[in-house]
Amino acid sequence: MLDVLYFIIPITIASAAPLIFTAIGGVFSERSGVINIGLEGLMIMGAFIGILFNLFFADTFGAWTPWIALLVAMLVSALFATLHAIASISFRADQVVSGVAINMLGLAVALFSVKMIFGKGQTDFIQQKIPRFNVPFLEDIPIIGPMFFKLVYGSSILAIAVAFIAWFVIYKTPFGLRLRSVGEHPMAADTMGIKVTKIRYIAVLISGGLAGIGGAVYSQTITNDFGHATINGQGFMALAAMIFGKWHPLGAMGAALFFGFAQALAISSSSIKFLEDIPAVYFHIFPYILTILALAGFLGKAKAPKALGKPYVKGNR
Amino acid sequence: MSNRMITILVPVVSIFLGLLVGAIVMLISDYNPITGYMALWNGIFGDSYAIGETIRQISPYLLAGLAVAFAFRTGLFNIGVEGQLIVGWFAAAYVGMAFDLPKMIHLPFALIAAAAAGALWGLVPGILKATLKVHEVIVTIMMNYIALHVVNALIKTLSGGGFKLERIHESASLRSEFLSNLTDYSTLHYGIFVALAMVVVMWFILEKTKTGYELKSVGYNENAARYAGMSANKNIVLAMVISGAFAGLGGAMEALGTFGNMSSMGGFTGIGFDGIAVALLGANTPLGVIFGATLFGSLKYGANNMPNEAGIPVEIVSIIIALVIFFVACGYIIRVGLIRLRNKKEAK
Numbered sequence: 001m002l003d004v005l006y007f008i009i010p011i012t013i014a015s016a017a018p019l020i021f022t023a024i025g026g027v028f029s030e031r032s033g034v035i036n037i038g039l040e041g042l043m044i045m046g047a048f049i050g051i052l053f054n055l056f057f058a059d060t061f062g063a064w065t066p067w068i069a070l071l072v073a074m075l076v077s078a079l080f081a082t083l084h085a086i087a088s089i090s091f092r093a094d095q096v097v098s099g100v101a102i103n104m105l106g107l108a109v110a111l112f113s114v115k116m117i118f119g120k121g122q123t124d125f126i127q128q129k130i131p132r133f134n135v136p137f138l139e140d141i142p143i144i145g146p147m148f149f150k151l152v153y154g155s156s157i158l159a160i161a162v163a164f165i166a167w168f169v170i171y172k173t174p175f176g177l178r179l180r181s182v183g184e185h186p187m188a189a190d191t192m193g194i195k196v197t198k199i200r201y202i203a204v205l206i207s208g209g210l211a212g213i214g215g216a217v218y219s220q221t222i223t224n225d226f227g228h229a230t231i232n233g234q235g236f237m238a239l240a241a242m243i244f245g246k247w248h249p250l251g252a253m254g255a256a257l258f259f260g261f262a263q264a265l266a267i268s269s270s271s272i273k274f275l276e277d278i279p280a281v282y283f284h285i286f287p288y289i290l291t292i293l294a295l296a297g298f299l300g301k302a303k304a305p306k307a308l309g310k311p312y313v314k315g316n317r
Numbered sequence: 318m319s320n321r322m323i324t325i326l327v328p329v330v331s332i333f334l335g336l337l338v339g340a341i342v343m344l345i346s347d348y349n350p351i352t353g354y355m356a357l358w359n360g361i362f363g364d365s366y367a368i369g370e371t372i373r374q375i376s377p378y379l380l381a382g383l384a385v386a387f388a389f390r391t392g393l394f395n396i397g398v399e400g401q402l403i404v405g406w407f408a409a410a411y412v413g414m415a416f417d418l419p420k421m422i423h424l425p426f427a428l429i430a431a432a433a434a435g436a437l438w439g440l441v442p443g444i445l446k447a448t449l450k451v452h453e454v455i456v457t458i459m460m461n462y463i464a465l466h467v468v469n470a471l472i473k474t475l476s477g478g479g480f481k482l483e484r485i486h487e488s489a490s491l492r493s494e495f496l497s498n499l500t501d502y503s504t505l506h507y508g509i510f511v512a513l514a515m516v517v518v519m520w521f522i523l524e525k526t527k528t529g530y531e532l533k534s535v536g537y538n539e540n541a542a543r544y545a546g547m548s549a550n551k552n553i554v555l556a557m558v559i560s561g562a563f564a565g566l567g568g569a570m571e572a573l574g575t576f577g578n579m580s581s582m583g584g585f586t587g588i589g590f591d592g593i594a595v596a597l598l599g600a601n602t603p604l605g606v607i608f609g610a611t612l613f614g615s616l617k618y619g620a621n622n623m624p625n626e627a628g629i630p631v632e633i634v635s636i637i638i639a640l641v642i643f644f645v646a647c648g649y650i651i652r653v654g655l656i657r658l659r660n661k662k663e664a665k
Binding site: 037083103108229288297 | 342346394396441445449451452454455456458459460462463466467469470583584587590593597630632633635636638639640642643645646647648649650
């Protein structure tokens with residue numbers, strides 16, 4: 001039994017990390033009132049840029065490469081998210097439609113570039129991966145040590161840290177208060193002198209940046225190359241984690257960890273005695289079914305930000 | 318320029334902008350956009366074979382577009398067309414392979430099975446929306462993934478661990494020797510007539526029936542419709558079911574016409590998502606959907622010629638389609654621009 005946990009928990013945390021980053025990105029955007037269905041496309045962009053930078057600059061930066069790649073992926077995806085921001089905030093576009101366009105555009109641009117640069121459908125494999133290490137001292141704790149602190153990816157620790165930082169920013173800082181007020185009642189916020197448009201732009205850019213990191217973490221820990229199926233639903237799973245976590249950063253992290261657990265079970269179910277008879281498909285569809293149940297209120301009522309999806313037009317009542 | 322004219326011009330401007338940015342992307346990537354678009358044109362209209370294949374490609378787009386447009390008209394956003402199309406594809410392929418019936422029964426049976434499967438996949442978000450007020454966008458997205466994984470698992474089980482179902486029997490096929498011969502042995506099949514018939518069906522339901530009137534009323538103003546004594550809940554469910562049935566038939570086009578079977582899928586077909594673009598461009602009207610589907614079906618098929626003739630990756634067309642959706646979404650600003658242009662002209 002313990003062996004099973006030693007095996008599954010590290011996979012859980014590794015598969016959850018990209019979801020945590022992206023889901024928290026989603027929390028920022030949606031808390032400001034902007035639906036971001038485009039998380040998948042933003043993740044794709046991040047995954048692609050991460051691999052691209054890693055391949056081209058591995059010689060220059062050595063072991064630092066994957067970390068700088070995360071930074072570059074963050075910047076590029078934030079830039080890419082600007083499109084969604086312009087459309088949905090300034091141009092009053094339907095946020096869902098714009099998000100769908102972002103998803104399609106992200107995949108198309110990434111694949112187009114891959115074909116142009118590499119002359120084939122996927123990139124080469126990277127040599128500098130995100131390192132795994134043992135956390136000193138903590139790894140020696142009996143039972144828990146080997147479960148949580150042996151051979152963890154640096155990015156996983158970062159993901160959990162980001163969740164707590166996001167919680168602090170959203171609930172304990174003036175910016176967070178403004179962010180939430182803009183998502184709940186933009187007109188009231190505007191009356192109080194909060195710049196609705198500016199806050200929403202910042203929020204969507206943050207969501208792009210975090211989704212970019214999420215994608216780059218995924219491609220640099222799990223697939224190690226980039227092709228058409230590298231990101232296949234993780235963005236939507238992050239969206240699901242955000243909803244399941246009730247638009248709260250720590251809730252989103254919890255949901256992402258849970259979905260990571262489902263993925264880990266799917267990967268390893270055939271090698272675990274009492275799970276081997278359950279077809280993997282049940283684990284695959286598990287997060288999606290849970291999200292539907294969560295939305296239907298069977299798992300406790302979650303309330304979306306009130307102004308979600310509505311463009312704010314100054315002067316309208 | 319009348320307001321009606323501006324409504325028509327918005328999608329046209331969006332397409333133009335999409336093609337323009339596509340050309341710029343080609344220029345930046347060191348390709349010649351003129352050669353590129355020539356290759357695209359030839360890929361669509363080059364010879365009778367290309368035309369046949371293009372028309373063949375249009376039929377699933379027509380149905381996906383109808384599915385999105387129908388839901389839109391009733392105030393719902395069906396992003397689940399992709400999943401509904403996948404289960405429809407599976408149902409048609411399964412009925413086509415598992416039964417052996419006379420063609421008169423088998424083909425309609427397979428088509429109905431596809432429509433029913435799609436309808437069932439639309440029923441879930443419909444009921445959840447009607448009874449529990451759950452937003453249909455997220456539910457339909459989740460249903461897409463559930464469809465993908467479930468169908469892949471079913472294919473694996475039915476084929477004894479393989480990745481492909483057996484071919485359908487000839488009696489369930491939409492293939493047509495006549496159409497094929499007419500177009501230099503392309504894979505053009507009768508599906509296009511099924512799709513066009515559905516365009517008429519959508520028009521008929523929306524414009525000529527009481528149900529259609531109620532559906533549109535609920536879409537236009539749910540509260541007013543309720544006040545007038547219509548059951549908004551019943552209509553929401555019905556709209557999602559009909560929308561799903563259209564999408565399921567789109568899957569039948571692939572199962573019974575183009576491919577004749579189903580293989581397990583590594584990702585989505587993209588037809589369902591492109592259906593959103595088709596519907597948007599067509600302003601959610603049946604006639605508009607024909608226009609949108611023709612455009613996207615042609616672009617998608619014609620793009621295959623771009624790598625051969627101009628050395629440009631096919632993905633350029635996906636970029637263009639995504640941009641067109643993006644610009645249509647930004648229709649408000651294009652409309653403002655056009656109105657300013659009109660006012661300036663009138664001032665002169």
